[in-house]
Amino acid sequence: MSVTAAKGFTAAGIAAGIKQNGNPDLALVVNNGPRRAAAGVFTSNRVKAAPVLWSEQVLKGAQVSAVVLNSGGANACTGPKGFQDTHATAEKVAEVLGRAPIEVAVCSTGLIGVLLPMDKLLAGVETAAAQLSEHGGEKAAIAIKTTDTVHKTSVVTKDGWTVGGMAKGAGMLAPGLATMLVVLTTDAVLEDDALDRALRAATRTTFDRVDSDGCMSTNDTVLLLASGASEVTPEYEEFAEAVRQVCDDLGQQLIRDAEGASKDIKVEVVGAATEDDAVEVGRSIARNNLLKCAIHGEDPNWGRVLSAIGTTKAAFEPDRLNVAINGVWVCKNGGVGEDRDKVDMRYREVHIVADLAAGSETATIWTNDLTADYVHENSAYSS
């Protein structure tokens, strides 16, 4: 159901010929109202793709009538011509739908440094518009895939209103492609600022904590569109929780589909003095290549966890640190704990708990192991 689970939305996904292999590569999501409120969060990479620069301006108006998304080309590092192409795409969508270009967000994903085939893309917009449907969410989700092996959608339905969404990417794991794109829709009645607040709160503890390979994309975009078609105004807290649930579900799907990964690693930091400390420590552990290799080898190498914690500025005493891997406290008080042979690492999910013994704050970061398949997928591509 994806982005068309909520009332007031239509979508389509087609093959416009942008991808050379003929797979679907163009998606269109349209908000038919009555309201067209929207919020967005974008990559914090300072090298931003043209569609990000454009969509950031669109979202400043907080009114979005449509989102057009293409795979097969990121339109990043493409200079003024790339930005003109993004603008032309928005104008085409606006023309076909009878809306203003400044209400059309644009997302692209694919190789960096290559201009898009605009003739195919603009013709594709017309084809997609002709196929817009209240059942088009699935096809839209399929059309934004790059190296994804499955398309990702999620829906939460509450009393008379719904939040749904689609995502592509694998954390920031994809190669030159390098992008996570997410479009969420709801038919709840909400003001712009509530939408914005709910989306930022949700991404902060979900997508922002999915850190498959530590690499940040030039194109990452998460959009939330609200049609108001349900005519229901939910309590803010309930709405925010529904958005968080959809983001959390999509984030988990991204981790499970990360390129070349054989393990999904949940890094849970507890006993931190502050949430920022917990996040910093979690990221440091999640980005440690030596640990990620050890997990791949099913080796409960807690020394590499301590080594990663030691590189942070978080509050802790080295001789009070505790580490559990899959429920076994292999490190206690900074030294050897329970027998590491007790750790069962045969399954895909691995759970690391790092206890800083410095407070009561926590944070969870999700990552993957580092594998020969990851190296292969990311070295064989684009050459």
Add this chain to the structure above:
Amino acid sequence: MSVTAAKGFTAAGIAAGIKQNGNPDLALVVNNGPRRAAAGVFTSNRVKAAPVLWSEQVLKGAQVSAVVLNSGGANACTGPKGFQDTHATAEKVAEVLGRAPIEVAVCSTGLIGVLLPMDKLLAGVETAAAQLSEHGGEKAAIAIKTTDTVHKTSVVTKDGWTVGGMAKGAGMLAPGLATMLVVLTTDAVLEDDALDRALRAATRTTFDRVDSDGCMSTNDTVLLLASGASEVTPEYEEFAEAVRQVCDDLGQQLIRDAEGASKDIKVEVVGAATEDDAVEVGRSIARNNLLKCAIHGEDPNWGRVLSAIGTTKAAFEPDRLNVAINGVWVCKNGGVGEDRDKVDMRYREVHIVADLAAGSETATIWTNDLTADYVHENSAYSS
């Protein structure tokens, strides 16, 4: 010649039985004076191994009579017992040599979280002391190897005085082993503060910029011992340059022997507003797993360089960035530059130049590619 190239030093390297495979695993370096000045720099990891905690105290006295180094066990995360073991080792060396324990530095490398076999280690100290020789530098360099495929030594001889040294490790690339150990010796006559200044200046632009896999060890130690036996007092600048040359040479040897690597990557940042900016950008590029995979695949993927630059706080404008790979400016003004097919990446050394076009400062960081062999070596170990 290694640590015994300079006059006033003897060394030995033996197999004490710490390593289960019977390879050499214990080295002893002795400063026979007349002076025993010394300086040291240690890992900035807050989780420090017992020998680092001990040797930091030793170096506060700036007098070092001997350094004892073992491979086969890092003595890290080993609690109070681990520290007692380090202390007992220093006491044993002091007893055998007739010096004070507080003048004996201790270095260990190997698995984290395992206590050392002290009976073998202490017996080994006696054996090593009996074999001390002015020709023992080579054997000492061999005894500190862990996953190193070759031992690393370097010597610079000037007018009547010499700086020599040995190193083990591969940046911070080694697995649980995780350590770079370096001992430098000189027979020049120098005060403590000049030694300290020269060593810090040298490591800042050499070992600190060798960043094979971004992982920081619990045990990294670089020591510089001065015997004064040449009776020559060199100009500070000339001495500092000699120390830098030895450090640079040893650093290059570490990169060339990095585990599982097939490429040595020189990341040269130019046009930076400040040296700190240049170093931050260089490290960000050097630590980008996607780029390291691309280099492994001989793919001049400049989009991944820009993406890495974009995550930093350095001063730059995205549309003024330029990137050259092996002499070809594949990215100009933030977009497509010269034909990427012109880039020849068949050789082991790869040279990336990132021009921030924001000033005149520069820095060079050395790293390696990310390979399936790296994953294999670091996942198969210790399980």
